[in-house]
Amino acid sequence: METLEQIRDRLVARFPSAQVTLVTNPGAAAEHSLLLDATHAHDLALFLRDDPALRLDYCSNVTGVDWPDKEITDVTKTTVPDPAGGPPKIVESKTTRLQPGYLEAVYHLYSMALKHGPVVIRMRTANRSDAVALPSLTPVWRACDFQEREVYDLYGIIFERHPDLRRILMWDEFKDHPMRKDYVEPDDYEWEPTAHGDVLERAKANAATAENLKGGNLQPEVPQTPEAKP
Amino acid sequence: MNPSQVSGFSPQLSAPAPFGGPAGPTVRQVHDQFHGDLLEVSMGPQHPSTHGVFRMVVTLDGEQIVKLKPVFGYLHRNHEKIAENTTYLASMPYTDRLDYLCSMSTNWAYALAVEKLAGQAVPERAQYLRIIMAELTRLVNHSCLVGFLFNDLGTSFTPLLYAFREREKIIDLFESLSGSRMMCNYQRFGGCRVDPTPEWIAAASALVDNFPRFLDEYEQMLTGNEIMLARTQGIGRLDPAHAVNAGLTGPVLRASGVDYDLRKVDGYGFYPKFDFRVPLGAHGDTYDRYMMRILEMRESVKILQQAFKELPAGPIMDPKAKLRGFRPKAGEAYGRLESPKGELGFYLISDGSPNPYRYRVRPPSLINLTLLEEMCLGHTIADSVVILGSIDIVLGEVDR
Amino acid sequence: MSDAVKKPDPFPAAGNISDAEREDLRRNGILMTSFEELYNWGRTNSIWPLQFGLACCAIEMIAAATARFDIARFGAEIFRPSPRQADLMIVSGTVTNKMAPQVVRLWNQMPEPKYCIAMGACAISGGPFKQGYNVLKGIDRFIPVDIYIPGCPPRPEALLNGLIELQKKMKGEKLTGPDAARFTRADMPSEFPIPAYGAHDLEPPKNDSVWTPPKPEAKA
Numbered sequence: 001m002e003t004l005e006q007i008r009d010r011l012v013a014r015f016p017s018a019q020v021t022l023v024t025n026p027g028a029a030a031e032h033s034l035l036l037d038a039t040h041a042h043d044l045a046l047f048l049r050d051d052p053a054l055r056l057d058y059c060s061n062v063t064g065v066d067w068p069d070k071e072i073t074d075v076t077k078t079t080v081p082d083p084a085g086g087p088p089k090i091v092e093s094k095t096t097r098l099q100p101g102y103l104e105a106v107y108h109l110y111s112m113a114l115k116h117g118p119v120v121i122r123m124r125t126a127n128r129s130d131a132v133a134l135p136s137l138t139p140v141w142r143a144c145d146f147q148e149r150e151v152y153d154l155y156g157i158i159f160e161r162h163p164d165l166r167r168i169l170m171w172d173e174f175k176d177h178p179m180r181k182d183y184v185e186p187d188d189y190e191w192e193p194t195a196h197g198d199v200l201e202r203a204k205a206n207a208a209t210a211e212n213l214k215g216g217n218l219q220p221e222v223p224q225t226p227e228a229k230p
Numbered sequence: 231m232n233p234s235q236v237s238g239f240s241p242q243l244s245a246p247a248p249f250g251g252p253a254g255p256t257v258r259q260v261h262d263q264f265h266g267d268l269l270e271v272s273m274g275p276q277h278p279s280t281h282g283v284f285r286m287v288v289t290l291d292g293e294q295i296v297k298l299k300p301v302f303g304y305l306h307r308n309h310e311k312i313a314e315n316t317t318y319l320a321s322m323p324y325t326d327r328l329d330y331l332c333s334m335s336t337n338w339a340y341a342l343a344v345e346k347l348a349g350q351a352v353p354e355r356a357q358y359l360r361i362i363m364a365e366l367t368r369l370v371n372h373s374c375l376v377g378f379l380f381n382d383l384g385t386s387f388t389p390l391l392y393a394f395r396e397r398e399k400i401i402d403l404f405e406s407l408s409g410s411r412m413m414c415n416y417q418r419f420g421g422c423r424v425d426p427t428p429e430w431i432a433a434a435s436a437l438v439d440n441f442p443r444f445l446d447e448y449e450q451m452l453t454g455n456e457i458m459l460a461r462t463q464g465i466g467r468l469d470p471a472h473a474v475n476a477g478l479t480g481p482v483l484r485a486s487g488v489d490y491d492l493r494k495v496d497g498y499g500f501y502p503k504f505d506f507r508v509p510l511g512a513h514g515d516t517y518d519r520y521m522m523r524i525l526e527m528r529e530s531v532k533i534l535q536q537a538f539k540e541l542p543a544g545p546i547m548d549p550k551a552k553l554r555g556f557r558p559k560a561g562e563a564y565g566r567l568e569s570p571k572g573e574l575g576f577y578l579i580s581d582g583s584p585n586p587y588r589y590r591v592r593p594p595s596l597i598n599l600t601l602l603e604e605m606c607l608g609h610t611i612a613d614s615v616v617i618l619g620s621i622d623i624v625l626g627e628v629d630r
Numbered sequence: 631m632s633d634a635v636k637k638p639d640p641f642p643a644a645g646n647i648s649d650a651e652r653e654d655l656r657r658n659g660i661l662m663t664s665f666e667e668l669y670n671w672g673r674t675n676s677i678w679p680l681q682f683g684l685a686c687c688a689i690e691m692i693a694a695a696t697a698r699f700d701i702a703r704f705g706a707e708i709f710r711p712s713p714r715q716a717d718l719m720i721v722s723g724t725v726t727n728k729m730a731p732q733v734v735r736l737w738n739q740m741p742e743p744k745y746c747i748a749m750g751a752c753a754i755s756g757g758p759f760k761q762g763y764n765v766l767k768g769i770d771r772f773i774p775v776d777i778y779i780p781g782c783p784p785r786p787e788a789l790l791n792g793l794i795e796l797q798k799k800m801k802g803e804k805l806t807g808p809d810a811a812r813f814t815r816a817d818m819p820s821e822f823p824i825p826a827y828g829a830h831d832l833e834p835p836k837n838d839s840v841w842t843p844p845k846p847e848a849k850a
Binding site: 025026027028029031057058059060061063065106108112113115118120141142143144145146147167168169170171178179 | 302303306308310346347348349472474475477488495558559560561562563566573579580587592596599601629
């Protein structure tokens, strides 16, 4: 099979207005992927499926990933001459910027006809709040049908032109998208004799109803983190 | 001629009836005569066909299926969210509970994905042991599936008792090796957890050598049975082009004639060293899917016999494998293998911390259900149960 | 080694005749029993479970019904598909929030006298999946449970042990008197309200009349 760079060059040659970027994967698996833009993703997918050299007729896996907003601190060091005549001082200034987050859909494509693969393609939404639409690839590969419904259910990505986009794992009246990183579960506190992890946090929050952290023998098994002190 | 003149004992039952074609009134024509309604039946989530909490909303025209919508999520146990808060190794027991009939091969799929992510090598003896456990699991799964399929066909319980007899022998072996009948938690990143003793190898080898006799007994009862042939041949046909496009894998796909077995295509583990064939079906109906399981069990016996003969001595864990403080470098990997149900894959994204950033299970059972409606349209509601049984789903995997 | 303090039997047998006297009469050809004992004996030895497997524990429940472990010896091999014909619900497997209303609905459809066994860690308290957003932390939040069988999954022998304990409990049930069994009393509910699907969780998340969270013991 051709390399990912060759596939990208052929895609850009065929669809000049499409933006196809190579995303390198730093780990040991070295499974790099192609980032497709949302407007041309459907046509690019059709090309990948029908091209005689690629024949990627089998979409194996559709995954949603949540990349929340990230605060990045940039440290710049400037040299400031000392007004008193001594050696110049190095002053550090920190600026924080917000790298906006996005939701991502990752597709793993293989070929059953030519028995090669994988070719990994990704699509990213503009942000996590209001621009969460991506084109659905179900008209290209029927295999994406249930999996895109699951990504919609758990992440909130709206797949346009999906034949039947509704929740698949949670009930229809459910409002949240549980796999997002900022999902907060409803507070359902049950007293546990050996509270640990976030149950410990909730135990402290519910300390009025349970006197569980007073008394010698109910020691938590994890060391207390500084911000958790009541 | 009105219906009351047609006697039940008349030899001319296939004569032209008052309405309809030569074979008698069709459902459509009777419907037009009597202006019936469509009936919507919700089959499940609690249902006698023992596949778990699965629900099908079926719209019926008499007994024929006009529309079928599957409903999932009744066993959605948030495995992927829990895995984001747990270390890589602590997620291994949860993978046992995904496809609870085949815990050994699910463990291997997860270990494969993590080893791909971290670039971890596996010693030779461990590779052979993994193949032995996976093929024993295939025997367990396929014989149970045939038992459950015949449960759905109406032979209440008897073939299942025979299948569970064999399953009990194999899971006794698993219990003496790993400590648990079903939730074995046997694979680790870099090898296996426990080294089997020579007695275990001898017992397993004897069991495998005896297995074809059980298959012959099973087939003698079931394969040529005329009721079974009448109820499964031509039922639930699956067209190969549709099957490929819908992402079906495993015996369901191969019953339609598509030659795609990950043991041959990917050649993961030490499978390229083994000599086995991949059975393919010709019609894609329920009978072919049943025969696929029987033939695959025979091939698994061949693989097991080769594996026991060639099992090398050596360590079962890679010496450089890290058990504690396992932090793979940032990156992502997708590892897949041929589980008894189809392609089971794990997609992992690591950000360098002890917990995975994203942990995704590619469930073969869920994706094999994509074409359930197409396979069942036009058949009766009794056939839909048989078709569902032949697809082989386990709800722990469908809903995760 | 004899134990000086006799632990009280949690499920004492009904009736006032001691076993020695009963055995003596039986040897002389006289069978004495009370109506309660006869009634309970009939019910105990023909418990019909509901065919209700949710997850992995269901496979061990099916294994308990196969030839090796043989639940039929206890009279319980008829797994009824319809709740109207069953008198035991073995909740085997994780109960999710999506499935919980159906479980309660099935429980309501079962006629009295009915019993519930929570088999496996997930049915008792949510089990290994307790931190899940869709997992109900134990079926005893909505319906009363008689026997709890821990394990993940419990062996078929453990399920049979639980069944034997249930049989002991049933044998000790009185039909009249102040401590009569639950199913004889009109004031004890036999149908429970079905939770509804809310926007974030079940509404209500638990039924306070059935279960309240355990209070921690105040250690001085």
